Amino acid sequence: EAGVAQSPRYKIIEKRQSVAFWCNPISGHATLYWYQQILGQGPKLLIQFQNNGVVDDSQLPKDRFSAERLKGVDSTLKIQPAKLEDSAVYLCASSLDRAEQYFGPGTRLTVT
Amino acid sequence: AQRVTQPEKLLSVFKGAPVELKCNYSYSGSPELFWYVQYSRQRLQLLLRHISRESIKGFTADLNKGETSFHLKKPFAQEEDSAMYYCALRGQGAQKLVFGQGTRLTINP
Numbered sequence: 001e002a003g004v005a006q007s008p009r010y011k012i013i014e015k016r017q018s019v020a021f022w023c024n025p026i027s028g029h030a031t032l033y034w035y036q037q038i039l040g041q042g043p044k045l046l047i048q049f050q051n052n053g054v055v056d057d058s059q060l061p062k063d064r065f066s067a068e069r070l071k072g073v074d075s076t077l078k079i080q081p082a083k084l085e086d087s088a089v090y091l092c093a094s095s096l097d098r099a100e101q102y103f104g105p106g107t108r109l110t111v112t
Numbered sequence: 113a114q115r116v117t118q119p120e121k122l123l124s125v126f127k128g129a130p131v132e133l134k135c136n137y138s139y140s141g142s143p144e145l146f147w148y149v150q151y152s153r154q155r156l157q158l159l160l161r162h163i164s165r166e167s168i169k170g171f172t173a174d175l176n177k178g179e180t181s182f183h184l185k186k187p188f189a190q191e192e193d194s195a196m197y198y199c200a201l202r203g204q205g206a207q208k209l210v211f212g213q214g215t216r217l218t219i220n221p
Binding site: 003043045050100103104105 | 202210
């Protein structure tokens, strides 16, 4: 089966600019996750969708981060405006309910 | 609060030697514990989970509720085991994973 797809793979922006990441989960997976992985740390959940509804966004900095999953398939994560501390790898994962999570390749964001 | 601690950021052993990657957790209920692995230039992937009690690529991990640990072990390390290893916890009724900071394992020839 095709894996989780993410784009772009790399992005460099200046602070205060905006950026958006895209994720296409494995077909049929109702649950989609966005994780932030800062260098030297493990992934941290930002937001979890069940179909097109938000299940958990308790660790999403809502003043600058937003995410949507229209139609319950693809998802977009946006940062506006970006800060230096947002430099990280952004991972998308999907799963069938509480089954194994499958991760995408990630998007490496550098904010200068 | 849920917390996963991997005390070693780096671990280096020789090929053929035993390997143990430590993982301790903090959770008030009955958690599910996982080990994820990321090989060079590959995606993060599931290695094993405690409920399946299986051995994957020679690795095993036993959940010790008394010591709140879930250490990953392999009796004889191989060079292809070199990778980044993450311990993760999932709480009762939850879907999200809480990850430790990871241990980079290097197997020397």
